[in-house]
Each structure stands twice: as structure tokens, then as C-alpha cells.
Amino acid sequence: MAERIAQVARDTQETQIAVKLDLDGRGAAELDTGLPFLEHMLDQVARHGLIDLTVRARGDLQIDAHHTVEDIGITFGQALARAVGDKKGLRRYGHAYVPLDEALSRVVIDLSGRPGLSYRVDFPRARIYEFDVDLIREFFQGFCNHAMVTLHIDALHGENAHHMAETIFKAFGRALRMALEIDPRMAGVVPSTKGTL
Secondary structure, three states: OOOEEEEEEEEOOEEEEEEEEEEEOOEEEEEEEEOOHHHHHHHHHHHHOOEEEEEEEEEOOOOOOOOOHHHHHHHHHHHHHHOOOOOOEOOOEEEEEEEEEEEEEEEEOOOOOOOOOEEEOOOOEEEEEOEEEEHHHHHHHHHHHHHOOOEEEEEEEOHHHHHHHHHHHHHHHHHHHHHEOOOHHHOOOOOOOOOOO
């Protein structure tokens, strides 16, 4: 099997982002973004997705974190699209339910070739420490638009915002891991009746 590794850099007047990933890794993460809470969440994605992930980011955090978070999502999506290649042999679909104490989230993903996000999350507060919870949606919207995937995120239960966010990112990692798995019965075949994704 060919290596499923990609490295993407995105430089704008607002941010400088570099993402490297190995879809067949061991869950190691090297993260330097200036946003500790986002790094904690990305570490969950790497660990539970068994993706080796490196993210280096510099952004206009003196304004707020919006541009940096969104552009990390965009660049991560671009890297995933590049690493996944022609999608032959993939399971394509993935899903996961993840609990953390009182919180429970469900994430379902389709490596469809079409960007789409359904995001049903109602956080009980606007911030987790200094992190604006609205930016979680921005991260996933940027990811979907550039990874060309359909993603459904549902926070089914929760009272603690940190717990809720963590279940979302863990479930995302696990759903992604399932969708990216190679199905030996689909060797050399794109998992679509269209013949392309």
C-alpha cells in the first residue's frame, strides 16, 4: 500500500499554517498553535484517529483566534484530501459515539467528495477558558470544505462544555479512523457506484 502522507502549508496575511499528517500513524501529535485548548482537541483527533499529526500555526491572535482556527481546519482538510488519494479500497463511511461523564456525542463521516456539515451542538456557555466555542464549528466547516467530506456532528447530551467538546473531537477522530480503513474486499475499487469520489 502506498504511503498516505501529506504536508500542506497555507500562508496568508492573517495566518501561516503548516500541517503534516500520516493517516497510518500511531496517534502521535506535535502541535504549536498558540491555542492550548485547540491543541488539546487536535491531540484527541490524532490519538483516537491513529493519525500522526503535526500542526504549526502563527496567526493574528491579538485580534482573536478565528482566523487561526479556521485556517488550521482548512489546511488539515487539504492535507487529508491529498493524503487519501483516489480513495480506492477505503471503507469511506465512519461513525462513532463517544461519552465523557455526562456528555455524549455522535460523529458520522462520509469521504464523499462533496463538502457538507451538519452541526447540532448547543454549548452551555460561550467560552471554554479563553477559547470561543463558536470556533469549533468554524474549524469543522473549514475542514469539510477542503477535505471534501460530509460530516454530521451531534452533541446528544452534556452539561460541561469541555466534556462536550472533547467527546466531539474524540468521536471525530474515531469516525475518521473507520472511514480511512482499508477494506481488503474493496482492493483497488472506489467505494461508489459512480466509480469516483
